[in-house]
Amino acid sequence: MRIASWNVNSLKVRLPQVLSWCETAAPDVLALQETKLTDENFPLLDIEAAGYRAAYSGQKTYNGVALLARAPLSDIVTDIPGLDDPQRRILAATVGDDLRVINLYVVNGQAVGTEKYHYKLQWLEQVRAFVANQLQAFPRLVVLGDFNIAPEDRDVHDPVAWNGQILCSDMERQAFRALLALGLKDSFRLFEQPQDSFSWWDYRAAGFRRNRGLRIDHILLSEPMVRSCTRSWIDRDPRGWERPSDHAPVLVDLA
């Protein structure tokens, strides 16, 4: 079983890339972020033609999440209980019998100390409570997506320049660790990885060519999933394609 996450920065623009990538990478589950599509504009027929079922929660212009899967999707949740939020950033679903998947597009936060930054931290706290609740009901849990947090300095191309900045601040990293403390592991760090492994590179200043990036897209696994995880990696290839998303897909294989 292969599970992947990819911030596509507009599914309308990136649909051909998503379909092409699915053919070669063959994920069984693919979580998408920043679809930037209302639900009536979701390309369901194209995705079904590629052999996937889909659940989606989108809005115009911003945000938007979707879950593609070979197996049936059930018990779909698109709002954090108790959080009245028009921004479409979360989609939880059960894939097949008992695999619970929570797809997140975490708030960016813009800059430390801003209103958006505080919204990010509050949102993450609500997510933490929701994940804690979901873990009780679903031992086989995957929490994945664009976290907009580089958990450690080794996830940052220039830790000095980024020190304390948005995506790298102590409070954000603390919020990330609070998720892990529920009993989840960052799948990427279960294995030895190449130095300077990143999942996002700025469009500007030849960020990708110079590998000036951050690792901000993650796949967190509950303990039973950790035991069956055989591989975790970042597929840099699509970032080098024509008209790419600024994020690369991240993946895990489960035995």
Add this chain to the structure above:
DNA sequence: ATGGCAGGCTATGCCTGA
């Protein structure tokens, strides 16, 4: 040193992203 690109919009410059 600075800013640089990309997507979307009842657009034609501005907001957001990270």
